[in-house]
Amino acid sequence: MLSFAILELLHRKPLSGYDLRKRFSGSITFFWKAGHSQIYPELKRMEREHLVVSRRVTHPYRPAKKVYAITPEGEEALRQWLGEAPALQPIKDEMLLKCFAFHLLEPEQADQQLAHHAELHERRLNHFLETRRWLTERHGPLPTTRDPIVFWNAMTLERVIEFERSYVEWCRSALTLHREFLARMTNGQAGADAGVGEQA
Amino acid sequence: MLSFAILELLHRKPLSGYDLRKRFSGSITFFWKAGHSQIYPELKRMEREHLVVSRRVTHPYRPAKKVYAITPEGEEALRQWLGEAPALQPIKDEMLLKCFAFHLLEPEQADQQLAHHAELHERRLNHFLETRRWLTERHGPLPTTRDPIVFWNAMTLERVIEFERSYVEWCRSALTLHREFLARMTNGQAGADAGVGEQA
DNA sequence: TAGGAATAAGTCAGAAGTGACATAGGCCAT
DNA sequence: ATGGCCTATGTCACTTCTGACTTATTCCTA
Numbered sequence: 001m002l003s004f005a006i007l008e009l010l011h012r013k014p015l016s017g018y019d020l021r022k023r024f025s026g027s028i029t030f031f032w033k034a035g036h037s038q039i040y041p042e043l044k045r046m047e048r049e050h051l052v053v054s055r056r057v058t059h060p061y062r063p064a065k066k067v068y069a070i071t072p073e074g075e076e077a078l079r080q081w082l083g084e085a086p087a088l089q090p091i092k093d094e095m096l097l098k099c100f101a102f103h104l105l106e107p108e109q110a111d112q113q114l115a116h117h118a119e120l121h122e123r124r125l126n127h128f129l130e131t132r133r134w135l136t137e138r139h140g141p142l143p144t145t146r147d148p149i150v151f152w153n154a155m156t157l158e159r160v161i162e163f164e165r166s167y168v169e170w171c172r173s174a175l176t177l178h179r180e181f182l183a184r185m186t187n188g189q190a191g192a193d194a195g196v197g198e199q200a
Numbered sequence: 201m202l203s204f205a206i207l208e209l210l211h212r213k214p215l216s217g218y219d220l221r222k223r224f225s226g227s228i229t230f231f232w233k234a235g236h237s238q239i240y241p242e243l244k245r246m247e248r249e250h251l252v253v254s255r256r257v258t259h260p261y262r263p264a265k266k267v268y269a270i271t272p273e274g275e276e277a278l279r280q281w282l283g284e285a286p287a288l289q290p291i292k293d294e295m296l297l298k299c300f301a302f303h304l305l306e307p308e309q310a311d312q313q314l315a316h317h318a319e320l321h322e323r324r325l326n327h328f329l330e331t332r333r334w335l336t337e338r339h340g341p342l343p344t345t346r347d348p349i350v351f352w353n354a355m356t357l358e359r360v361i362e363f364e365r366s367y368v369e370w371c372r373s374a375l376t377l378h379r380e381f382l383a384r385m386t387n388g389q390a391g392a393d394a395g396v397g398e399q400a
Numbered sequence: 401t402a403g404g405a406a407t408a409a410g411t412c413a414g415a416a417g418t419g420a421c422a423t424a425g426g427c428c429a430t
Numbered sequence: 431a432t433g434g435c436c437t438a439t440g441t442c443a444c445t446t447c448t449g450a451c452t453t454a455t456t457c458c459t460a
Contacts, residue, residue: 031296086294094286096231103348148303263408
């Protein structure tokens with residue numbers, strides 16, 4: 001999988017391992033991330049398999065770098081992979097796993113965690129919104145682009161923005177519902193089903 | 201991480217490896233999944249570390265099973281983990297990675313993939329909605345529960361339902377926008393910026 | 401009576417991913 | 431001149447995860 005992400009980036013423009021590393025912890029992080037300890041060995045493997053070629057580039061006052069470019073074979077592999085329908089991603093979310101177990105925690109601690117997580121996602125949301133602003137400034141209003149690359153970039157961005165937006169919303173609504181739940185518990189402590197009767 | 205998911209389930213009720221495996225490919229799949237080749241060794245490791253204890257249970261007409269139960273040490277570990285704030289999950293989604301590269305594909309192929317993916321997520325959404333119906337039938341309308349376990353179960357479910365809903369919506373809107381994009385391309389082929397003028 | 405499904409428990413090789421460690425030159429500020 | 435940051439490339443040990451293979455019993459159906 002990582003190899004295809006690399007191929008896609010190299011298809012746009014030849015890059016060094018260092019450049020790739022910056023992308024995988026920067027703009028591309030929306031949908032894929034990788035550390036440099038994964039990238040360098042992967043590039044070597046890909047060169048062995050002729051998907052990419054490297055060229056040594058020396059710079060008067062910088063360490064030499066190896067700039068990788070995609071080969072026709074690499075492009076072929078990329079297109080082939082693109083044609084296959086991806087399977088559903090399994091959802092793996094530590095926060096949800098914890099949420100599932102929150103009944104073991106003091107209610108205030110659960111609230112605290114929800115509030116904190118809302119903040120984390122909101123921060124990432126703002127980052128994505130900024131990226132969108134930046135994209136719009138460079139390429140004009142996105143619904144009118146004529147560049148397929150910009151178009152699909154924008155579509156990808158929309159998805160992660162929507163993801164973060166709905167996550168933040170969920171945290172907030174869970175907080176509200178939890179407070180209501182607690183109020184229900186302290187109000188009519190006696191009858192186990194009092195709340196149901198009141199609502200009906 | 202897997203160990204905490206296991207501890208949480210064992211806290212509810214002692215289970216065999218086989219039972220756990222069913223949960224990790226069934227109801228619990230919303231937010232965590234694991235194969236049995238992960239579960240069995242993990243249980244052994246956890247028993248070595250005294251987080252769980254196993255008891256051999258023989259059954260007249262079934263293979264013998266090992267039923268695992270959480271220990272006080274295990275519960276302590278679970279509570280401690282629960283108290284720590286989880287970090288943001290990195291988003292890793294093969295579909296989004298492909299979407300980012302769709303400019304390399306024939307437009308019809310991109311449409312096909314989006315439509316197919318919408319269907320996959322819709323199917324999962326329907327599955328979650330059914331789970332919610334089932335939960336409501338058993339425990340009454342969720343906003344009025346008095347059981348913390350049911351409450352947090354419901355909250356977790358709400359999140360994954362919202363996730364799937366927004367994913368399906370995104371697929372559909374991307375499809376629509378893509379068709380508009382293509383129309384814009386074939387309409388005013390000549391001027392590179394004709395579309396912008398028309399919109400303004 | 402043969403085969404399939406469900407119950408039950410594993411192993412193992414390999415891929416993927418993480419975090420720490422290692423090295424090295426140049427730039428800039430204190 | 432010393433320390434910290436940026437460029438630049440790597441290794442290594444470890445954990446996690448995946449998919450395939452293995453074994454055994456019982457129950458039901460064709």
